[in-house]
Amino acid sequence: MKKKLKMIIIILMLFGLGVPTSVALAQTGVEVPCVNCEQYTQRTEPTNGVWYNKDQTAQGFNFDTQNGRVSGIYYGYDEEGTAIWLTFTAALTPSEEVGVMWTIDATLNHFSNSNCFNCEVTGFDITDYGRVKMKFRHKNLASVSFDGGPWQNITPFIFGHGATADFPHRTEYLLPNLDGLWTFVYHVNGEAVTNILLIGNQWAFYSEVLRLTKKNIRETPTGREVTYAVARYFPPPEVLIIGTITCKLVEVEGQLRGPTCTFENNDGFWFDQLGVSREFNFPLGGLGAYRIFGETIDGHTFEAIKIDSTPFNS
Numbered sequence: 178m179k180k181k182l183k184m185i186i187i188i189l190m191l192f193g194l195g196v197p198t199s200v201a202l203a204q205t206g207v208e209v210p211c212v213n214c215e216q217y218t219q220r221t222e223p224t225n226g227v228w229y230n231k232d233q234t235a236q237g238f239n240f241d242t243q244n245g246r247v248s249g250i251y252y253g254y255d256e257e258g259t260a261i262w263l264t265f266t267a268a269l270t271p272s273e274e275v276g277v278m279w280t281i282d283a284t285l286n287h288f289s290n291s292n293c294f295n296c297e298v299t300g301f302d303i304t305d306y307g308r309v310k311m312k313f314r315h316k317n318l319a320s321v322s323f324d325g326g327p328w329q330n331i332t333p334f335i336f337g338h339g340a341t342a343d344f345p346h347r348t349e350y351l352l353p354n355l356d357g358l359w360t361f362v363y364h365v366n367g368e369a370v371t372n373i374l375l376i377g378n379q380w381a382f383y384s385e386v387l388r389l390t391k392k393n394i395r396e397t398p399t400g401r402e403v404t405y406a407v408a409r410y411f412p413p414p415e416v417l418i419i420g421t422i423t424c425k426l427v428e429v430e431g432q433l434r435g436p437t438c439t440f441e442n443n444d445g446f447w448f449d450q451l452g453v454s455r456e457f458n459f460p461l462g463g464l465g466a467y468r469i470f471g472e473t474i475d476g477h478t479f480e481a482i483k484i485d486s487t488p489f490n491s
Contacts, residue, residue, distance in 0.1 A: 204232035204233055205232065205327070205328065205329050206230040206232050206233075206330030206331055207231055207232075207332060207349045208348060208349075209314075209318055209330070210434065210435055210436065210460070210461070211437075211462070212434050212435045212437040212460065213429070213437075214275050214276040216458070217276075217458075217460075218472070219366065219472045220271065221315075221480060222245075222269065223240060223279070223313045223316060223319060224240075224316055224467065225242060226239065226334070226467075227239050227333065228319065228332060228334065230329050231332070233329075235253065236251075236252060236254070237251075237334065238250065238252070238321075238331065245268055245269050246267065246268050246269065247267055247268075247269060247311075249264065249309075250262060251285065251309070261287065262288075263285040264286045264288065265286065265309055267281035267283035269281060269313070276314055277312045277313070278314065279312075279313040280311065280313070281311045282308065282309075283309055283310075284308055285309055285323075286306065287303070287305075287306040288302070288303055289302050307323060307324040308324055309321060309323055310322045312328075314462055315462030315463050315470070316462065316463050316465060316468050316470040317332055317462050317463065317464065318332055318462030319331050319332075332350070332351070333465055335351055335353050335465070335466045338355075338466045339353060339354040340354075340466065343392070343403050344435075344436045347436060348436070348461065350461045350462070352392060352403055352424065352464065353466040355390070355392070355405050355469075355483075356388075356389060356390050356488050357388070357484075357485050357487055357488070358386060358484050358486075358487060359388070359389055359482060359483050359484065360384055360385075360386055360482045361384060361386075361387050361479055361480075361481050362384045362480050363382065363477070364382055364477065364479070364480075365453060365477055366476040366477045385409070387407055387409055387419070388407070388408040388410060388416075389406070389407055389408075389422070389481075390405055391405075391488075392405055393405070393406075400426040400433060401425065401426075402423055402425040403424045403425070404422070404424075405421065405422040406418050406421055407419055407420040407421060407442070418443075419442060420440065420442040420455075421440075421441055421443075422438060422464070423438065423439055423441070424436050424437065424439075436461060437460055438458070438459050438464055439456055439457065439459075440456075440469075440471050440479060441456050441457075442455045443455065453475070454473040454474060456474075457471035457472060457473055457477075457478070457479050458472065458474075459472070467483040
């Protein structure tokens with residue numbers, strides 16, 4: 178078991194993860210601005226996979242969300258510096274706090290005294306190891322606190338996507354390249370609407386497969402803009418740029434704030450017929466390497482799910 182734990186920690190050290198000692202917990206992780214947070218009313222389940230606090234080393238989480246419940250594993254050290262891994266599970270509880278979608282409050286369980294690799298299967302001991310509280314702020318951003326300690330911010334671990342902090346004077350949140358094939362799922366909030374093309378059918382969801390590009394960075398009089406083109410493919414093939422995802426600073430009450438992001442779909446026939454805005458907004462925490470989530474001012478949403486990483490021009 179000790180060898181297994183050491184191997185896990187070595188792998189996580191390569192990831193550049195962090196240690197939750199009483200001193201390290203003061204390292205709050207990446208701070209992410211949220212412009213006009215009160216406008217966001219919809220919720221989405223957090224991204225599955227490895228999460229970490231960029232300010233720490235050799236510590237991390239693994240999350241899997243199914244049917245409204247989160248199963249998590251924490252990897253790190255105890256107060257004596259011994260490698261340890263803990264598990265927890267809890268239901269996602271809707272939050273009324275501005276800028277927070279869900280919360281969880283769960284018991285940490287420590288498993289020990291079980292079999293090693295290729296050894297005879299044995300039983301195991303389970304010990305309560307305190308509590309963990311989490312605030313899932315968006316698809317790709319959360320805050321965590323152990324046993325009432327300081328809150329630290331965590332994000333999904335991104336690698337292989339050319340992710341960089343493109344607004345270094347504002348935030349160290351990493352923006353990845355998004356080039357590849359994505360499924361965009363749109364949800365009309367509230368009552369189902371009538372599809373004018375299929376008279377009599379009631380529906381509230383619509384999906385399409387689109388291509389996203391690598392990011393394009395340009396400087397403007399009001400600051401940097403990071404833009405991704407959104408395209409639809411037609412045979413034999415033809416390519417139609419239907420919109421953009423743009424992250425930039427915005428002016429609020431005479432001051433530049435953010436950055437924040439917008440997906441604008443310029444091919445708006447479907448949206449116009451349903452009375453849905455073509456503009457979906459989201460904070461940086463809504464943009465990740467494999468999941469993106471945003472909403473209109475009226476609460477209609479889109480979620481983009483990456484299904485293939487083939488470059489745009491392939």
